[in-house]
Structures are given as C-alpha cells and as structure tokens.
Amino acid sequence: MQGAARRAAWVVIALVGCGWLSALPSRTADDRAPMTAGILARPVAQERPVPRVDCARARCVALTFDDGPAGGTAGLLAILAGRGVKATFFVVGRNVAERPDLVRQEAAAGHEVGDHGYTHADLGKASAAKIDQELTRTQEVIRQATGTTPVLMRPPYGSTGRALTEAVKRRGMAQIMWTVDPVDWKVRDTRAVERRILDQARPGSILLVHDIHPTSVAAVPAIIDGLRRKGYVFATVSELIGRPLVPGRRYDRRPSP
Structure with missing residues (x-):
C-alpha cells in the first residue's frame, strides 16, 4: 500500500x-x-404511484381536481396534507405555464398529475392537429414542472371521440372521466357541493371538483371528513383502478372484478 x-x-x-x-x-x-x-432548482420527479391501500377490499374513492393550478390550489394542498389525503389533479397547460411551482408541489406531495388540455378546448370536436397541439404542449409543461410525463388525461367537458381516443392511445395515456359531478362550476355553493358528493359517492367512485372555485375548495374539508365517517378511504386514480391502465380506454370508476 x-x-x-x-x-x-x-x-x-x-x-x-x-x-x-x-x-x-x-x-x-x-x-x-x-x-x-x-x-x-431541478423539478421534483413525480414517482409512479405506489399502492397504499387495497381498493379491492377497502371502500375507496378518488378525489380529483380540474382546471388548475389556480390561486386557491396552495390552500387546497395544505388541506389535503393536513388530512393525509392523496388526490389527482388534471391541470390546464396554460395554467401550469403560469404557476409551475404549484404543479411541482402537487407532484412532490405524492399527488397524481394528469393532462387536461392546454386551453381547455373541446377536444371531442377538435381536429387531429388541434388535439395534437393541445396534448403535446400540456405534456411538455407538465414534464418541465415535475420531471415526468403524465399517463392520465381528462377530456375537457368530458368531451371525447375517435380522434382524441387515438391521440391519447398513441401517447400511452388513459382517459379519466368521473362518477360524481356536483356541478360546482355552476352551483357556487359550498354546502351544496359538499352535500351532493356525500350523497352520491359510492365505493369505486371518481369524484370531480374544480380547484379554480373558492367555494369548491372550501367544501373539501367537510367532504373528506364526511366520507371518512362513512368508512371511505381516499386513493389516487391509479390506486383506485388498481391495475395497469389501458391506453386510450375511458374510466369513470373502478372497474368491476
């Protein structure tokens, strides 16, 4: 030596x-x-969801938020963190470009991030070129913010069609719809949003809420607490599905065995 x-x-x-x-x-x-x-300063990578609960046995629901990030998203993230709930965020690309830090926080906290189009256009009626532009731009800004490219996509307005289905399939994404819609984009009433979700939720449900509306964010604590009293467990969409998602396929709830 x-x-x-x-x-x-x-x-x-x-x-x-x-x-x-x-x-x-x-x-x-x-x-x-x-x-x-x-x-x-590098973006925090969003890890593949690791199942925390067996939704084949538990009374799982998936809490999902559309159209953000917005001014109320930071407060929503604090609510979810305080109650130990993981959710799924379907973000609009142009909003991600304006607030990438919030999307980075969503991913870092263990929430799922999905594609909701760049301008919230009706992609079910759009041309193939428009669909390609909307998806490509959104995927890119999410990748820049989180370090990963999402595998979940929610069509704006729930509007889909053959061209959109083929486009998301080519990108390896599944289309995520919903089971319960409290129509919170129209009914700006916190108690009404809370009541509709609590009344309509069932095991395997995908719950739709918009974090761009303060009245909807205000309803989240009571929604979480009320569903937990009924024995529900919260999961991300991937955890709720509990199996590899099929690219292009539409999911509006947990599939039957």
Whole structure:
C-alpha cells in the first residue's frame, strides 16, 4: 500500500511538472454556487404511484381536481396534507405555464398529475392537429414542472371521440372521466357541493371538483371528513383502478372484478 501511494505521488508530481494539472480550471465556492443552485432548482420527479391501500377490499374513492393550478390550489394542498389525503389533479397547460411551482408541489406531495388540455378546448370536436397541439404542449409543461410525463388525461367537458381516443392511445395515456359531478362550476355553493358528493359517492367512485372555485375548495374539508365517517378511504386514480391502465380506454370508476 505504501508503494502504491508513493507511485501515485510521483504521478502527480510528473503531471504538475508537465503543466497538465495547472491547465485544469480551478473552481472557487462562488464558482460552484450556480451549479448547486441549478441542481436544487431541478423539478421534483413525480414517482409512479405506489399502492397504499387495497381498493379491492377497502371502500375507496378518488378525489380529483380540474382546471388548475389556480390561486386557491396552495390552500387546497395544505388541506389535503393536513388530512393525509392523496388526490389527482388534471391541470390546464396554460395554467401550469403560469404557476409551475404549484404543479411541482402537487407532484412532490405524492399527488397524481394528469393532462387536461392546454386551453381547455373541446377536444371531442377538435381536429387531429388541434388535439395534437393541445396534448403535446400540456405534456411538455407538465414534464418541465415535475420531471415526468403524465399517463392520465381528462377530456375537457368530458368531451371525447375517435380522434382524441387515438391521440391519447398513441401517447400511452388513459382517459379519466368521473362518477360524481356536483356541478360546482355552476352551483357556487359550498354546502351544496359538499352535500351532493356525500350523497352520491359510492365505493369505486371518481369524484370531480374544480380547484379554480373558492367555494369548491372550501367544501373539501367537510367532504373528506364526511366520507371518512362513512368508512371511505381516499386513493389516487391509479390506486383506485388498481391495475395497469389501458391506453386510450375511458374510466369513470373502478372497474368491476
């Protein structure tokens, strides 16, 4: 070992003598700072959901939020974190471009992030070119924010068709619809939204809420608490489905065995 160390020392001396080591750029702490900052600024990757509950046995429901990120999304994330609930967010691409930090927080907290189009256009009636543009741009801004590309897509307005189905299938995405719609985009009444979801939820349901409406976000604590009192367990959409999602296929609830 001493002989090896002695030989290594002679190699270093020789390199210095040849001027090779002196040619290497030296980096001060100030030089290294931008590199460190760049590493810390990299988006947090959204990991593949790891099942936390067996939804074949438990009374699972999936809480999903559309159209964000918006001003109320940060408060919603705090509500979900405080109650230990994982949800699925179907985000609009242009909103992600404006608030990538919120989408990054969603992914970092263990929520699922799905594609909801770039401009919330009616993709069921759109041309193939328009569909391609909407999906491609949204996938890209989500990837930039979270480090991963989503495998879930929710058609705006629930409007789909052959062209959209083929487009999402080519991208390896499944179409996620819903079981319960409290019509919170129209009825801006916190108690009404809460009551409709509590009354209509069943095991395997996918629940639709919009985090762009303060009245809907305000209903979330009571929705969570009320469903838990009924014995429900919250899961992400992938956890609720409980099996590999088929690209292009539409899901509006947990499939029957």
